[in-house]
Amino acid sequence: MDKPVFLETRSIVKRFNEVTAVNNISMKIYRGEIRGLIGENGSGKSTISAMISGLLPKTEGDMLVEGDPYAPKDPLDARAKKIAMIVQETGTIGQLSIAENIFLGDEGRFARNGIIDRKQMHQEAKKALALVDFGEVDVSLPALTLNFEQRKLIEIARALYYEPELFIVDETTTALSHDGRLLIHRLMRKLRDQNKAVLFISHDLPELMDVCDALTVMRDGDLITTIDRSEFEENHIKQSMVGRVIEGDYYRSDIRASRGEQVMIRVNGVHASLLRDIRFELYQGEILGIGGLSGSGMHEVGKIIYGELKPDRGEVIVYGEKTPGRASGGKNRVNAENGGPLFPHKVKNVQTAIANCVGYVSKDRDRETLIMEASIKENLVLSALGKLAKFGLILPGAEKKFARRQMEELNIKASGMNQRVGELSGGNKQKVSFGKWIGNDSKILILDSPTRGVDVGVKTTMYQLLYSLKQQGYAILIISEELPELIGMSDRILVMKNGKINKEFRRDENLNESMLIDYMI
Numbered sequence: 001m002d003k004p005v006f007l008e009t010r011s012i013v014k015r016f017n018e019v020t021a022v023n024n025i026s027m028k029i030y031r032g033e034i035r036g037l038i039g040e041n042g043s044g045k046s047t048i049s050a051m052i053s054g055l056l057p058k059t060e061g062d063m064l065v066e067g068d069p070y071a072p073k074d075p076l077d078a079r080a081k082k083i084a085m086i087v088q089e090t091g092t093i094g095q096l097s098i099a100e101n102i103f104l105g106d107e108g109r110f111a112r113n114g115i116i117d118r119k120q121m122h123q124e125a126k127k128a129l130a131l132v133d134f135g136e137v138d139v140s141l142p143a144l145t146l147n148f149e150q151r152k153l154i155e156i157a158r159a160l161y162y163e164p165e166l167f168i169v170d171e172t173t174t175a176l177s178h179d180g181r182l183l184i185h186r187l188m189r190k191l192r193d194q195n196k197a198v199l200f201i202s203h204d205l206p207e208l209m210d211v212c213d214a215l216t217v218m219r220d221g222d223l224i225t226t227i228d229r230s231e232f233e234e235n236h237i238k239q240s241m242v243g244r245v246i247e248g249d250y251y252r253s254d255i256r257a258s259r260g261e262q263v264m265i266r267v268n269g270v271h272a273s274l275l276r277d278i279r280f281e282l283y284q285g286e287i288l289g290i291g292g293l294s295g296s297g298m299h300e301v302g303k304i305i306y307g308e309l310k311p312d313r314g315e316v317i318v319y320g321e322k323t324p325g326r327a328s329g330g331k332n333r334v335n336a337e338n339g340g341p342l343f344p345h346k347v348k349n350v351q352t353a354i355a356n357c358v359g360y361v362s363k364d365r366d367r368e369t370l371i372m373e374a375s376i377k378e379n380l381v382l383s384a385l386g387k388l389a390k391f392g393l394i395l396p397g398a399e400k401k402f403a404r405r406q407m408e409e410l411n412i413k414a415s416g417m418n419q420r421v422g423e424l425s426g427g428n429k430q431k432v433s434f435g436k437w438i439g440n441d442s443k444i445l446i447l448d449s450p451t452r453g454v455d456v457g458v459k460t461t462m463y464q465l466l467y468s469l470k471q472q473g474y475a476i477l478i479i480s481e482e483l484p485e486l487i488g489m490s491d492r493i494l495v496m497k498n499g500k501i502n503k504e505f506r507r508d509e510n511l512n513e514s515m516l517i518d519y520m521i
């Protein structure tokens with residue numbers, strides 16, 4: 001390789017108490033190269049990039065930038081050395097304006113006699129946003145007025161504004177729509193062609209193989225190998241990731257749609273900010289998929305059903321016990337499978353949804369689903385309290401048993417059930433938010449992008465689990481931008497476009513992605 005080295009790590013180590021997240025890694029990242037980083041959840045990818053970008057101090061070892069010692073104190077210091085990273089979860093602060101978010105920590109550049117020149121700041125913010133083709137927006141609005149994808153674009157604009165020589169993208173594309181992904185790919189290729197270096201972390205192997213010039217594989221904190229583009233071979237990469245052969249495809253194998261008779265959710269002519277006259281039913285024992293572009297309104301549908309967003313018109317009806325409430329211990333739960341009658345309840349808020357056994361995994365797990373300061377155990381048992389309680393008391397033994405089972409089933413990688421969720425790797429957080437709902441007595445699961453950021457091994461487990469839940473009579477709604485996942489798992493798929501349901505497909509072995517895309521755009 002005759003390209004110049006931009007950054008080098010020498011035997012770098014990161015330990016969190018007894019966990020060695022990164023173990024003696026020596027690697028070189030070259031200019032004019034897009035380097036991919038892949039590995040199972042918890043293999044150390046985010047930790048190494050966090051050390052490079054100044055988010056975490058190293059425990060041992062050295063780093064060099066263009067041959068000079070490099071030990072960033074914080075991300076601003078790294079940025080001054082021309083290294084910038086965009087992270088897996090949202091890195092914007094909702095209460096601050098869009099412009100303030102872009103120049104966070106560097107407001108001083110607009111200070112005149114101690115006063116911030118807002119006009120100039122706003123002008124520069126617009127320049128930064130133009131780098132990511134953001135379109136017209138009032139940059140004085142708080143960031144919380146933007147959706148997830150737009151907030152990601154703000155972060156990317158912030159990183160690019162400072163003209164990084166090394167641009168690190170940590171598992172960002174899975175959170176983006178198809179167009180958002182293509183934009184990031186374009187930006188990465190442009191930087192590479194300008195002889196800058198790019199480090200790209202993703203779980204999407206086809207995407208990595210498409211975009212990267214070389215791929216470094218990590219496993220359990222070790223660097224396993226670096227493979228050049230000319231030697232990319234999917235099965236070989238997968239094997240080096242997991243250390244064993246992965247075979248078969250992971251979706252359900254039956255090709256016929258099936259479902260029970262009982263309606264569990266009825267969405268009745270819902271209008272909301274983006275949504276126009278949404279109507280559909282979700283049945284017992286059915287996996288219903290919703291696909292579309294991220295601005296199609298599909299994520300709002302999940303929030304409406306869970307009672308987190310209120311419709312302007314129309315209603316959501318959930319079918320449950322005559323007197324809903326989880327305090328009954330779940331014994332008399334939604335009992336359609338026993339032939340018992342179910343009763344319609346209008347979803348007024350999150351409490352009605354939960355009381356009627358609706359579980360919801362949000363796309364934005366950090367903001368909406370998990371409590372970062374609480375332990376894995378506490379997060380897992382939170383929604384299962386009714387089930388675990390006896391005479392109104394929670395038995396600690398029951399809690400532990402429940403948490404242990406969920407951790408085993410989903411292979412949650414952590415030092416133990418008492419570890420704070422905030423300390424987990426991104427994919428392991430996703431497993432916790434998934435485990436939180438499936439282990440309790442929710443019979444209706446609303447899953448928004450459930451496998452985002454999750455590695456192949458765990459995806460397999462999640463899909464198997466979903467299929468077995470379907471067979472047990474659960475009603476499951478999967479909202480996803482991953483079309484193969486929708487096609488592979490759903491009995492029916494609703495395709496949304498511009499806030500409306502544009503098309504309905506039944507499960508069919510001839511269904512393919514382009515048939516869905518035709519109705520999405």
Ligand SMILES: Nc1ncnc2c1ncn2[C@@H]1O[C@H](COP(=O)(O)OP(=O)(O)OP(=O)(O)O)[C@@H](O)[C@H]1O
Nearest residue numbers: 016021041042043044045046047423425426427428
């Ligand atoms: N702040 C922390 N405190 C304790 N342990 C941590 C902390 N941050 C990460 N870890 C642990 O370090 C290991 C590596 O995590 P890391 O986030 O680097 O993995 P990853 O490869 O990026 O995973 P993913 O694909 O799920 O994002 C994990 O076991 C994780 O639990």
